[in-house]
Amino acid sequence: MLIVVITALLVSMVLILVRSLLGPTIYDRLLAVNSFGTKVILLIAVYGFFTGRPDFLDLAIVYALINFIGTIAVLKFFEYDDLGSVDYQEDDL
């Protein structure tokens, strides 16, 4: 059963990878890369259950957090073309 899930995850990762490499616009690529990260995390979680060590789930959660930080940084760069500019900090006030 879990082997089927792992196979399905790997196949969907292939599809997402194709989209992130071909994707006509940057938005396709961003979305594809983000969901590829999610698939990696799911794979770790499922693999933990497959080998009888559900504590991999904790690792998967931490990876999800790290992946999220990366996505936030990319989106910030995308919106402002900068990571620490004063301009938008004044905007937020």
Add this chain to the structure above:
Amino acid sequence: MTEQLVIMVLLSFLVVIAFGIILLKDLLVAVILSGIYSLTAAAIFVVMDAVDVAFTEAAVGAGVSTIFLLGALTLTRRQQKQQKHNNYFALLVVTLTGALLIYGTLDLPGYGDGQSIANQHPQLAQHFLQKSEDEIGIPNVVTSVLASYRGYDTLGETVVVFTAAIGVLSLLGLRRRKREEDPELDAKRQCRQQNEEV
């Protein structure tokens, strides 16, 4: 068996992503793809049961270095410069180095090999596996070797990285960058102001 297959598929993902990073001209996409590269590598390490190596790879590779590369990208342009000539010499050097590294891996013991040289020492592996928790107080053997038994070595590595960071900072300088007038960003800002007024 499943483990081998999963590792092989993930490794082939790494190859595909690496070619994507090399071939795509948009540097922002290359940075995002390098984050995914690190996350996939971390997944391989988890599958191979090297959990703390995987953790370092995810935190440094996918987390911090993505942000560093984005920071570097703010200092330059988003598109790769057009290459006018093909640099075959660089390709040759890289291929040779890669071949040497692969040749070097031939001497490494097999993955999980109980008969490898490190395991043939009568007491060494036994000592670490049985006593490290009492001696150091960390349940994970790899972590206790890394952080305590070879702690001075790790300290030396950290000093090297610190020195490199100081060197790079003194080269780049800590001055504030002058804000360039960017028409696209101005348009975005105006758009936002209009939205707020509405």
